[in-house]
Structure formats: C-alpha cells, structure tokens
Amino acid sequence: MNGELLRLVDSIHRDKDIDKEIIFKGLEDALLSAARKHFGQRDSIIVTIDRETGEVLAFDGDTRLSPVEFGRIAAQTAKQVMIQKIKEAESEVIYGEFSTKLHDVVNCTVQRIEGSAVICNLGKVEGILPRREQVKEDTYRPGERLKCYVLDVKQEGQKVKVILSRTHPDIVKRLFEIEVPEVADRIIEVKGIAREPGNRTKIAVLSADSRVDCVGACVGVRGSRIKNIVAELGGEKIDIVPWSSQPEMFIAKALSPAEIYSITLNPAMNRAKVVVPDDQLSLAIGKKGQNVRLAAKLTHWDIDVLGKSDAENLAAEARSALTGIEGASESTIDRLVRLGYNLADLAQIDPQSLTGHESVSIEEAEAIVKVAQKIVYEGLSAVRKPEAEPQEEEAEAETQEEGAQQQPTEEEAATEASEMTTGEEQTGEEGAAEEQTGEEEEMAEQPSDSADPVEETDEATDEATNEAASEEADEEAADEEVEQETDSRQSEA
Numbered sequence: 001m002n003g004e005l006l007r008l009v010d011s012i013h014r015d016k017d018i019d020k021e022i023i024f025k026g027l028e029d030a031l032l033s034a035a036r037k038h039f040g041q042r043d044s045i046i047v048t049i050d051r052e053t054g055e056v057l058a059f060d061g062d063t064r065l066s067p068v069e070f071g072r073i074a075a076q077t078a079k080q081v082m083i084q085k086i087k088e089a090e091s092e093v094i095y096g097e098f099s100t101k102l103h104d105v106v107n108c109t110v111q112r113i114e115g116s117a118v119i120c121n122l123g124k125v126e127g128i129l130p131r132r133e134q135v136k137e138d139t140y141r142p143g144e145r146l147k148c149y150v151l152d153v154k155q156e157g158q159k160v161k162v163i164l165s166r167t168h169p170d171i172v173k174r175l176f177e178i179e180v181p182e183v184a185d186r187i188i189e190v191k192g193i194a195r196e197p198g199n200r201t202k203i204a205v206l207s208a209d210s211r212v213d214c215v216g217a218c219v220g221v222r223g224s225r226i227k228n229i230v231a232e233l234g235g236e237k238i239d240i241v242p243w244s245s246q247p248e249m250f251i252a253k254a255l256s257p258a259e260i261y262s263i264t265l266n267p268a269m270n271r272a273k274v275v276v277p278d279d280q281l282s283l284a285i286g287k288k289g290q291n292v293r294l295a296a297k298l299t300h301w302d303i304d305v306l307g308k309s310d311a312e313n314l315a316a317e318a319r320s321a322l323t324g325i326e327g328a329s330e331s332t333i334d335r336l337v338r339l340g341y342n343l344a345d346l347a348q349i350d351p352q353s354l355t356g357h358e359s360v361s362i363e364e365a366e367a368i369v370k371v372a373q374k375i376v377y378e379g380l381s382a383v384r385k386p387e388a389e390p391q392e393e394e395a396e397a398e399t400q401e402e403g404a405q406q407q408p409t410e411e412e413a414a415t416e417a418s419e420m421t422t423g424e425e426q427t428g429e430e431g432a433a434e435e436q437t438g439e440e441e442e443m444a445e446q447p448s449d450s451a452d453p454v455e456e457t458d459e460a461t462d463e464a465t466n467e468a469a470s471e472e473a474d475e476e477a478a479d480e481e482v483e484q485e486t487d488s489r490q491s492e493a
Contacts, residue, residue: 005054018089024049026085031056034078035065087158094124094160098153105174108164110144120148125160133165135198138234147232149174167197172238175229176203182217191243194297198236202254202294206243215240239294247272247301254295258284261308264340268353271302273340278307304340314342322346325371328364336360336368346372 009023031047035058039045044061058065108120108127116131118140129140129148140146148164149171155161165171173183173190182188188207195201207214218240219226230238244250248263251272261275276284284305285292296303306314315337322333322343336346336354351365360368 005049005056009054012086016086016090017093018086020051022089023086024051026082026089029085030078030081031058033081035060037077039065091155091158091160095153095155098122098125098150098160098162101150102153103170104150105147105171105178106150106164108146108148110140110142110146112142113140120146120164122162125162127162127164129164129166133163133167135166135234135236137198138166147171147175167195169193169195169201172201172203172229172233175232176218179225179228180218180220182207182212187212188214188217192298194294196290196294198234200237200239200290200294201233202239202241202298204241204243204250204254204298215242241298247299251295251299251301251303254298255284255291255303255305258291260284264338265301266340266345268349269302269345270300271304271340271345272299273311274303274305275308275311276305278309281305281307318342318346321375322368322371325367328367332360332364333368343372343376347376 005027009020009027012018012023013020028047028049031049032045035045035047036042039060042060045058045065047056047058049056106122106127108122111119111121111126113119118129118134120127120129127148127150133151134140146166148166149168150162151165151168152163153160154163170193172193172195176190177184180188183190183205187209188205190203191206192204193201194203203218205214205218207217217225226238226240230236239256241250241253241256244253247265251263251274252260255274258276258280261277263275264273265271266273274284283291286294292303292305318341319333319337322328322337323330325333341349346369349369351362351369354360354365354368355362
C-alpha cells in the first residue's frame, strides 16, 4: 500500500510535471477532509504522510486513526479533493510555463475552428487565435502547423487561457531570431519594425560588428534565410533597411527602392519633405500609399513625398507670396522656403516654434505667420467666390436667352404686323357682311299685325322656296328653247 502510494505520486509528478511536495500536501488535505467527514469537524485530527515510506499517519489527539476506518463516503470526498488539488497544481504549472513564453513564438497545430476563432493545440493547453489577430489573407485547416506569437496568458479559475497572434509586428522579430543566428546573438540588432500584416513589412537593422553586413546576414545565401521567414508569413514581402542615426539617410533607405532627389527636415513640425524625380513619384508612394506609410512608421517622421516639378512650384509660390513682408528679411524667407515650409504650414504653425527651431526672431515669425494666414484664408474665400460667380453668370445668361426667345426679331415682328393687318381687314369685311345679313334677316323677320310671328316666318320661307323653284324651272325652259333653236339652225344649215 505504501509503495503504491509512492509510485502514484511519482507517476503524477512525471505526467503532470507537478512537484512531489505539492502532491503530498494535496493527499494530506484530502485525507484530513475524509477524517473530519467521518469523525466530525475536530481541530485535533492531524494527517501526515511519510515522504520516504509513504506511510499514512492519522491522529486524533493521542489516538491513532486507521484510514481504513474512514468509510466509502469519506474516501469519495478524499478523491474529489485530491482531483481538485491536482488540477489546481497543474494549472499553476501551465501558467508558470507559458508566462515565461509570453511575447515569444511557439509552435502549435490547428485543432479546430470555432466561429471566427482558431483553436490551436499547444500540448498541455489550447491556444486561442482570435479573428482580430489573424491575417485576412490566411486560411487555416485542422492539422496545419503554425508559428504563433504569445500575446497574453491569463489564468481563469483552474483554466489557463493563452491568446495567440499572427499579426503582431514582434512575430517578425522573433522569426528573425530563429532564422538568423546573428540576431539571436545580438550581433545584429533590430531597431524598428513597421508592418501591414499579409502585405508588407519594413524592418530596420543595425550591426554591432563592422565586419558583419546586417542586410546580407538577414537575407542569407541566395536568400535562404529570408525565404523561410516569408514562407512562414504566407508570402508577405519584407524590406530590410539598414538603420542610420542620420534621419536623412534613414528616410532615404526606408523609401527604397525609389530614388531620392532631396530631403528637407522640419523639426518644428516633425516633418520631412522628400523630393523625388517625377517618374519616381508613384514608386516612392507605393501601392495605395503603402511604401511611404510604412516608411513614416519606421522612421517616426511625417513624410511628404513630392515630385520635383510640384516642389518647385510650391516653393516659388511661397517665395513670391512672402516676399516683401514688412518686418521679415529676405534671407529668413529664403531659409524657410528651403526648409520646405509652404503657406499652409506657416499658417498653422506656432510662431514660437519658428523661433525655437529655425532661429527666427519673434517679430519676423509673427509677421510671416500673420501674412501666411491672411493669404491662405483669403485664398480659400477667393476660391469659393469664383465658384459662385460663374453660377450667377450662367443664371444671367439663361435669363437673357429666355428673354431673347420671348422677344421676336424685326422680320418676325413685321410678318406678325402684316398678318394682324390682313386679319383685321378680313374681320372688317366679315363684319360688314354679317351686318348686311343681319339687316336682311331683320327685314325678313319683321312680323305682320294679323299673323303669328312663327307662322308668318314659315309662310315667308315657303313662298321664298316656291319662288326660287319657279325661277329655276323658267331658266331650265329658256335653256331648252335656246338649245332647240340652235339645233334647228344647225339642221337647216
């Protein structure tokens, strides 16, 4: 029995990696709970286990108790307490182990996918790769092996929660430490990382040994080292930039592969104006501004990339606008223009910044800023006015066109006048005829004293019709007589 107890403790120690003393303490607590369950809650009960022989010693004051007397219910209680103690000890061990791996890279296997989260097997515990820490372009399949960055380790009750990440910038640094021995040995130092997960990463490195090429060591022979890192990151592009203490040189390297024409630093606004040849402008900016955005993150400077022609136009505009300011010398204006200040910058900057960084007197700074603000604000209003004026001109033009359409030409007016005159004459003739007709009708409709007006009208109408018919008959008879006379004459001839 005692030997079996020791073998059990040793097996738990090896399987769970729990200290033997913790296991013995758990067993003692479990047996003590069982004894108090059986004999009652007594403070005089003491249970100990010999660490060498495994013998269980239980006492109630001076009376020795036998564990066999505890009974079945007490044994079940002891079992539950023992399981709970082992789980707590195992949780503590796992938490301590992964706390040392915090902010490090671990190997894991995709176990399953729950909703948008990926559950990975880390051996003793499961890791969670939430959606926000996944690269959008990546797809995960059960059984796939990954390298993940340990973002956080939490202990919630008896469970240990490990949060993993594939998007954190430091995962690139840890991968370089794995693949490049010089980085792990601190011969090459990683000075900065700017990353857009799944697309592109810029990493700045510096060699502590002048005999070691920092870029070449990171790339490896025929790119063997960098290829492994790119493959682990799913084909993400990596630009290795040599770090420099001179901001101009560092910015120029960070914007590679674009060629740089000139760089002007503006410490007062933490801005760098970079002028590139016009044909290199799109290359310096990158796809959707990615190259200049990553360079700005890496160097911690606000980078403005301009083409050479655009930079010259802005400088000429600022110089011509600021020339002749009362209270500011020409040399001061030229120096500010050379440093990359434009009118918009001078309108927003605090005059004290110019005095502190550019060694400009407070009087000159205030005069220059005041004029720049006036030009910028008036320029905005001037831009708005011309936009309104053309609209007014267009409205006036439309009104004039409508008036022109409504007003007839001279020829049209003459034609309309003649038509109106002719119409009036015709109207006059028609009026006279209507008057005559009206008089005749009035004469015809004058009633007699003896007859009814309606009957007289009907009789007059019948008489007129009979007279017209008799006249037509007489004319036809005359025509027939003329025709007969003509025929007889022809026959006689």
